[in-house]
Amino acid sequence: MEKKLERILPKVQKPARYTGGEYGEIQKDRTAVDLRMALCFPDVYEIGMSNTGMRILYRVLNDMPGVWCERVFAPWFDMAKEMRENHIPLYALESGDPLTAFDAIGFSLGYEMAYTTVLEMLSLAGIPLHSRERESLTPLVFAGGSVCCNPEPMADYFDLMIVGEGEAVDREVLELLRTAKQENWSKADFLRRAAGIGGVYVPSLYEPEYDENGLFRAVHPRDGAPAAVTKRIVEDFENSCFPADAIVPNTEIVHDRVGLELFRGCIRGCRFCQAGHIYRPVRSRSVEKLLEHGKEALAFSGYQEITLLSLSTSDYRGLNGLCDGLMDYCEPRGIGLSLPSLRADNFSMDIMQRVQKVRKSGLTFAPEAGTQRLRDVINKNVTEEELLRSCATAFRGGWNGVKLYFMLGLPTETDEDVIGIAELADRVVHCWRENAANKARGLRVTVSTSCFVPKPHTPFQWEPQVERSEYLRRVTLLREHMKARAVTYNWHEADTSYTEAVLSRGDRRIGALIHAIWRRGGYLESWSEGFDLSRWTESAAELGLSLDDYAVRERALTEALPWDHINMGVQKRHFLREYEQAHRGCLSPDCRAACLGCGAAAFLKEGRCDNG
Amino acid sequence: MDKIRLVYSQTGRAVWMSHLDTMRTLQRAMNRSGVPIKYSEGFNPHALISILVPLSVGTESLCQMADIRVREEVDLAALPARLTAGMPEGIVVTDAYEDAGKPAEVKWLACEGRWEYDTADPLRMAELCRELFSAPVVVTRRTKRGEGPFTVTEHVRELTFTPEEGFVRVNAVVSCAEPVVNPDLLTAAVGQNLPEAAPDAGRFRRLALYRADGTPYR
16 A cells, blocks of 8 residues: 555655645554544645644544544545555555544535535545445444534435534544444444434434425434434633644645634624524633643744634734734744734724734735625624725725625625625725825735625525526626726636535435535535536436525525524524514624624523623 | 754655745744744745755655754754754754855765566666666756756766666666756656666665765765
């Protein structure tokens, strides 16, 4: 195997992706452990190694006595081809052992477009794809990650799925698997017991039912499985695992830096945003703890850059103190601090200037919609005045470029809202003319639009996606109104947004579609090299499924939804209330201004979230 | 103390790193072990490290050299172990010293190759290779200026072929400065000029660097 690999590595791009051996990699004696776990990421090395969840789980699982957790990533097309031709099964980087040598194969699933990649990875490993085809207890194939909040599309393939935060649940699943192995339980016995662990969904114990029109009606649990699966969270986020000794890759990855996770959840409640809802309640770490983690990770890794991670960095209460503390450490060492996820409303020039002493990065704001009316509909609590004020401050401070992110196709959007984006960009240009410290360097405004994808567990989960032709019409309309030379307009492809919409609100019937697309060669579909809409349309036709029915059909508020039995904390009544508020064009306050009783606080012992 | 020469080996899984990857890794190892490396002035400060003869991906080396610049005194005797502790698997710092020879003085590279034959007889293959290289051999090589013919034998000294179990051991001393001859060109030369002796796989390992006059480079 090693020899075969050595022969193909010179033929593929970036072979360092496939070798392991990095600084911080965990090696264990395979004869001294009794449970081997393959932590799989259904995308290439550079993406998977950048994932904070992977870094945390690698540490948490390897801290378990008797467990060796190794990493597996999806090979790029060239490598996948060579592996198939040379009969090299998919292997883990640490030991080089094939996936079939593992007891547990866990996938970290962060986005829907990775589904076909999961199937190809199993296939490359020579493991049957469907849960029902795998009769023995091991390898147990499971998944966790944000998309498991609607587990149905991948229900046929996974033995179990973890709802919520993996570091809270994975250990219990592996402990149970260890017992099952020692006591020779059947797979069915194991799964029945696993269904009793909070946060564990065993799809085979739930039977979906559809009505005479083919609409999803309900799922029926059996064998004592709970009627609803409630997510699990890390309650004590302050003291939860921070992998200061995470692996430092030998080759460049997407996020090649230390990432400090400030808090989980979000106080904002933007109505399109899934992350902002499913990661509630808000739990933060103290400045002292973060400084300790940051210094420890920088010292271990030798990285020259550190970044702050959260859904909305400027909402972190201790941001000033944290930045000051980090800069005291970073500046003399030439380490850069970057601040993503800043909001245009509470953006502070003071902070930006302090952190930019080492390296100056770009500025990005996400107003999401072009008019105040539509920003109110989506509950993006940012006014144009605030945005322009932030831009003015930045331009005065010497910045000469700004990126603005928007969505097209949001519920209730009109042509006026679309043109509003161009008008807003023009006003940013005007603002630069009035405020720029140094006009000689010119201005660069980059406007990017993506197509709105309705997601489960959001107030917009019932909304239709606009048809692709309509999205493209709006793109054209916007392009025609982008007049200023300083403005560059980029738009996201409509086809991938459309297919993402099919998957995100899919039911169990979508599983066969994913299989059919994979059979037609669908792999690494979040890369343009791996995506082809014709595979989707052909597969849907073969199965008699309507893609439009999933993507562009508006759901009735009374309709049963395929993810209703998954409790992510925020309750359906909250989504309904927010849906109605949206259609009235009314804002809702953020969690700090007033608690709306969304339901997530129930996950914390004292029922109080965001106690930062 | 300003300039320090580091000698290190890069073998095993670390050979798949690119030159830029290795640069980043060296820099991080300095940071990890607290070596007071000097930074360039300017908008995007970078560590002052330079690798003498960059290693091509897939090649092992026992004689890599890098020059670093430091801000203050460091204990040279302790430096190799200190840096190695901060390196990924496969990179071992073996020596650190001051007053190193000028990078421009490097001329020859001794290397050892392993040409694997899955079915062909290594004894016969070694003979064929010897025969081929007893006369000038031209190989088509790609450079920044495009593809062109290159008489590889003009820039190779001491080329021997020793049959071993399943492979032929190739020992060569190739020019590694003006022009730079990647030893993999020897493998390519066989493939292009004598396909029946082309190995099924071939890899080289760098052994030592020499000056133009043949004395060991330090």
